[in-house]
Structure formats: structure tokens, C-alpha cells
Amino acid sequence: MLRSxxxxxxxxxxxxxxxxxxxxxxxxxxxLLPGDGVGKEVTDSVISIFNAENIPIDWETVEISGLxxxxxxxxxxxxxxxxxxxxxxxWHTPADQVGHGSLNVALRKQLDIYANVAIFKSIPGVKTKIxxxxxxxxxxxxxxxxxxxxxxxxxxxxxxxxxxxKAKSERIAKFAFDFAQRNGRHSVCAVHxxxxxxxxxxxxxxxxxKIGESQYPKINTSSIIVDNASMxxxxxxxxFDVMVTPxxxxxxxxxxxxxxxxxxxxxxGANFGKEFAVFEPGSRHVGLDIKGQNIxxxxxxxxxxxxMLDHLGLKQSAERITNAVKDVIAExxxxxxxxxxxxxxxEFTNAVINKLASTPL
Ligand SMILES: NC(=O)C1=CN([C@@H]2O[C@H](COP(=O)(O)OP(=O)(O)OC[C@H]3O[C@@H](n4cnc5c(N)ncnc54)[C@H](O)[C@@H]3O)[C@@H](O)[C@H]2O)C=CC1
Ligand SMILES: O=C(O)CCC(=O)C(=O)O
Ligand SMILES: [Mg+2]
Numbered sequence: 497m498l499r500s501x502x503x504x505x506x507x508x509x510x511x512x513x514x515x516x517x518x519x520x521x522x523x524x525x526x527x528l529l530p531g532d533g534v535g536k537e538v539t540d541s542v543i544s545i546f547n548a549e550n551i552p553i554d555w556e557t558v559e560i561s562g563l564x565x566x567x568x569x570x571x572x573x574x575x576x577x578x579x580x581x582x583x584x585x586x587w588h589t590p591a592d593q594v595g596h597g598s599l600n601v602a603l604r605k606q607l608d609i610y611a612n613v614a615i616f617k618s619i620p621g622v623k624t625k626i627x628x629x630x631x632x633x634x635x636x637x638x639x640x641x642x643x644x645x646x647x648x649x650x651x652x653x654x655x656x657x658x659x660x661x662k663a664k665s666e667r668i669a670k671f672a673f674d675f676a677q678r679n680g681r682h683s684v685c686a687v688h689x690x691x692x693x694x695x696x697x698x699x700x701x702x703x704x705x706k707i708g709e710s711q712y713p714k715i716n717t718s719s720i721i722v723d724n725a726s727m728x729x730x731x732x733x734x735x736f737d738v739m740v741t742p743x744x745x746x747x748x749x750x751x752x753x754x755x756x757x758x759x760x761x762x763x764x765g766a767n768f769g770k771e772f773a774v775f776e777p778g779s780r781h782v783g784l785d786i787k788g789q790n791i792x793x794x795x796x797x798x799x800x801x802x803x804m805l806d807h808l809g810l811k812q813s814a815e816r817i818t819n820a821v822k823d824v825i826a827e828x829x830x831x832x833x834x835x836x837x838x839x840x841x842x843e844f845t846n847a848v849i850n851k852l853a854s855t856p857l
Pocket of ligand 3: 747779780
């Protein structure tokens with residue numbers, strides 16, 4: 497019955513070094529970036545729930561699309577520079593337009609929000625093949641395969657640059673071990689392909705291993721090749737606790753993690769840097785195909801927003817909302833289509849609000 501509290505604890509202390517935003521008149525201003533696809537529907541769900549709970553947050557909404565000129569990302573960057581904290585949906589990046597880079601990547605790089613945390617934890621009531629999954633993927637956000645640096649050196653020959661630096665490998669490693677330590681986790685596993693990319697992935701793997709073994713003796717440090725990691729995560733996910741990855745392996749394992757717990761609509765996540773924290777669903781799906789249909793599952797966005805409340809020190813509210821979401825899912829009467837129900841996004845949201853209304857403070 498108390499699984500929800502255990503679930504909550506994972507989120508409790510996401511980061512120690514990110515500077516907290518200031519409150520004005522007892523309220524925070526948070527940058528809201530709804531994004532494309534289902535972003536507006538699932539952030540509307542958060543707004544309704546926060547309004548019902550009188551959460552002391554004012555939203556500064558920046559409505560841009562991944563299809564916009566890349567320059568437009570500066571509107572989001574400027575707002576986040578003011579507010580230090582954001583709640584974000586995902587911007588769509590067209591795969592067939594050469595030269596149109598990802599606004600998601602641009603934002604992360606410009607704010608140096610280098611650590612992505614995605615939480616893959618089974619939610620009671622959601623039917624999955626493997627029960628009790630509980631793993632966290634911590635992913636480097638600012639280099640690696642997502643550098644977006646490509647050129648055609650001669651016709652028919654394309655070089656895509658994957659950048660790996662010691663400094664960025666060190667800071668993501670430290671972040672992962674700190675996260676593990678502060679959240680009562682027992683092991684950190686570095687995911688790599690150092691058998692092929694001996695220099696780049698070798699640097700990543702060796703850096704994580706060295707930092708773990710020398711600075712975090714109480715945490716078990718290990719490493720695994722990404723291909724095997726993918727197979728093991730599908731077959732025996734319980735062997736993993738915290739996985740730390742370069743950018744590409746993180747998105748692949750993150751999509752495996754989403755499938756393990758019941759879909760992308762359930763995954764909470766956040767991005768942290770020294771100065772900024774931006775909360776967004778952990779497996780980062782856009783959901784263009786179901787946009788505007790009022791059928792998206794807003795759980796991942798709501799749980800990401802509760803991580804934000806934790807970060808702001810509003811822990812009681814974070815816990816109340818998490819528990820209400822989990823209770824509504826466990827009861828199974830008002831769940832969305834992706835997890836076998838037939839409630840709309842709005843009906844699920846209202847069920848959460850009703851649950852909160854009937855739960856004493
Ligand atoms: N295509 C793009 O523009 C972008 C893609 N990505 C990444 O690419 C990978 C795949 O992306 P896409 O093919 O665009 O996937 P997608 O956004 O189309 O999602 C895959 C499936 O999950 C469903 N889904 C997504 N969110 C949902 C929700 N909240 N509730 C219920 N169902 C939901 C969608 O309807 C779809 O059937 C992911 O790793 C994602 O992080 C990330 C950012 C932009
Ligand atoms: O930003 C994009 O278009 C894709 C990025 C992605 O797959 C991710 O961040 O997980
Ligand atoms: Mg992805």
C-alpha cells in the first residue's frame with residue numbers, strides 16, 4: 497500500500513548543486529515550454545492540478561515549435577535565464593530537413609543543463625511483462641552523438657562527429673554517483689561501446705569507473721557494453737539500479753525503459769545544470785500522431801512536475817500529487833488508452849483533482 501511513498505523517495509533529492517530560484521511575494525515564476533505534439537495537453541493537465549492545489553507558481557509560457565527557426569530557442573533561453581526553472585514538453589525535430597537542428601538539443605547546450613535524469617519505475621495498476629522495474633538512466637545531455645556536428649567531406653561521404661571530453665565525462669559521472677548516494681541507490685553502471693570506440697567511449701567508461709572506485713567506495717561501480725545492456729535491460733532489468741550513459745545510449749535505454757514500465761506517457765524526468773533545472777518527461781516523446789485528440793497520458797508530465805516541486809522544496813505538495821496520480825492509476829477506472837483504459841486526458845486529470853480534493857491535507 498505504501499509503494500507510492502517508496503516511489504516518491506526516488507525523486508526526493510535530485511541534485512545538490514543547482515541554484516534554487518528566488519521567490520517573489522511567496523511565489524515562484526516557472527518557464528513553461530509546452531512543446532509540440534501532446535505537449536500542450538499534458539502541460540494543461542499539470543496547470544489544472546496545480547491550480548486545484550493552490551501551488552504557489554506563476555507560469556511564464558513560451559510557445560515555440562521545433563519547426564520554428566532555430567533562433568527562436570533564444571526566447572526559451574531568455575525566459576529560463578530569468579526564472580532558473582522550467583517545465584518542458586518536447587519539440588519536434590523533422591528528420592528530413594538537412595540543416596534544421598534540434599531545438600531540444602540547442603536549449604540544453606545553451607543552458608548547459610548537462611545531466612538528464614529519467615526514472616523508470618513500475619506503477620502499480622499498469623500491466624507490464626516484468627513487475628517492479630526500478631531503474632534510473634542518467635544521460636549526458638551536451639555532447640556525444642548529439643553534438644549535431646556533421647559534414648559531407650566529399651560527395652557521398654558523411655562524417656558525424658561524436659565528441660567525448662574528459663571534463664564532461666567527469667561531471668556526469670559525479671552527478672550520477674551523487675544522485676545514487678542521495679537517493680539510497682546502491683550501484684552505478686556505465687554504459688559504453690569501448691570495444692569499438694576505444695578512445696571516446698573508453699574515456700567515458702574509464703572516467704566513470706575511476707571516479708566511482710576512488711570517490712564513492714560505498715556504491716558499486718560497474719560497466720557494460722551498450723548492446724548487452726539493451727538485451728539485459730529487456731530480459732532482466734532488476735539487475736540495474738542507476739545507469740550512466742553518453743547521449744545516444746541514454747535515449748535508446750530510455751526508450752527500452754519506457755516500454756518496460758508501460759509506455760512513454762509514464763516516465764518522469766528532469767535536466768540539471770549548475771544554474772538551471774528543466775523538468776520534462778523522461779523518455780522525451782513528442783506524440784505528434786495523437787496531438788489534439790485528448791487521449792495522451794499526462795502522468796509522465798505530472799510526475800516530472802512533482803520532481804520540480806521537490807526541487808523547490810514543496811515536498812508535501814509533490815507527495816500529495818504523486819500519490820493521487822498513483823491512486824487513480826491503481827484504481828483503474830479513469831486511465832488513458834495507452835495503459836488499457838478509455839478515459840481522456842481531461843478525465844484522468846479530473847480524477848486526480850477529485851482524488852486530491854478527497855484527501856485531507
Ligand atoms: N521526432 C522528433 O521530433 C523527436 C524525437 N525524439 C526522440 O526520438 C525517439 C522517438 O520519437 P518519435 O518517433 O517522435 O516518437 P513519438 O513521439 O511518435 O512517440 C512514440 C509513440 O508513443 C506515443 N506517445 C508519446 N507520448 C505519449 C503520451 N504522453 N501518452 C500516450 N502515448 C504517447 C505516440 O503516440 C507514439 O505512438 C525518442 O527517443 C524521442 O526522445 C525527441 C525529440 C524530438
Ligand atoms: O531533439 C530531438 O529531436 C531528438 C532528441 C532525442 O531523441 C532525445 O533527446 O531523447
Ligand atoms: Mg530520444
